Amino acid sequence: METLRISGDEKRALIALVGDGSRRSVKLGTLGPEGTSSEYVARLMTRLFGDQGRFGIVLEETFEHCMGALTEGRIDLALVPHAYANINAFYMNPLLEPSIVFRGSTPEYGLAARSDFAFHEELLFTDTVVTHPAPIPLLEYYFDRPVKLVTTTSTSQAAGQVADGLYNIAITNEQAARQHNLKFVYRFSPIPMTWTVFSKRLEKEGPR
Structure with a gap:
């Protein structure tokens, strides 16, 4: 069974977010504490770049705390599974941008x-x-x-x-x-799932 599958376009989008060749540490937030499926998939993501030192994984108590940290600039990206019931609120937030979507299986x-x-x-x-x-x-x-x-x-x-x-x-x-x-x-089994990586929207869209 697949573990992680990110398309070429999504990989390029992720590289654009973290800065290709940059040595700046990127803070990736997701649900903690240690041992969550979200942490597991976040660590798989970091392996795409070989140098896992480029990422610092920040574990928050809730996904809402992750989004608060993202909008306040304390983290750079936030990873959320589509199985999370309230993910729609993050898509609707004008301060947030869904930057990439990919498939990743949980542990068993x-x-x-x-x-x-x-x-x-x-x-x-x-x-x-x-x-x-x-x-x-x-x-x-x-x-x-x-x-x-x-x-x-x-x-x-x-x-x-x-x-x-x-x-x-x-x-x-x-x-x-x-x-x-x-x-x-x-x-039971591992759960094949889709995920969104959110970033902070640079400019808030006004009312239309």
């Missing part, structure tokens, strides 16, 4: 628990599963009964809350599960 997703937790499938329907809102539809496709859910700001934070004992089961990705020493008790 699954249900994760602590290594000492005795999981069995019936617990899905009696326990509470913690998750970011975006991957909730996975449960509808893989299970035929309602699951009790609580949401949090990222898949990585969901994994962290299981590691801390707040919950027993999380929907998360393989990267976050490994980081928080969790085990997959049920595997």
Whole structure:
């Protein structure tokens, strides 16, 4: 399965944004903390340039915080997946410019628990599963009964809350599960997805 696919035109647009041959560090913001699918894809992006030192990845608590940092000039670019429910607000913001769009697969997703937790499938329907809102539809496709859910700001934070004992089961990705020493008790798959890199619009368009 593909991991990252950026067309030639989009690569050239990205190079134009970061400055071909420039040694200036480019700050790329996306959703944190470490272990999110957004961070994973952001790091794949930086490898396109060989010299990953050209990029500094800035992890924010929410995508809205990313956009605030972008409009205030604290970061240069912001990466957002199209699975994010409120991405339309960023497209409508007259201060922001959708600069490139590309395909990039997430790490594998699954249900994760602590290594000492005795999981069995019936617990899905009696326990509470913690998750970011975006991957909730996975449960509808893989299970035929309602699951009790609580949401949090990222898949990585969901994994962290299981590691801390707040919950027993999380929907998360393989990267976050490994980081928080969790085990997959049920595997879904990587998620092929499209992404937008936003930049700050140089001139605000006035009313027409």
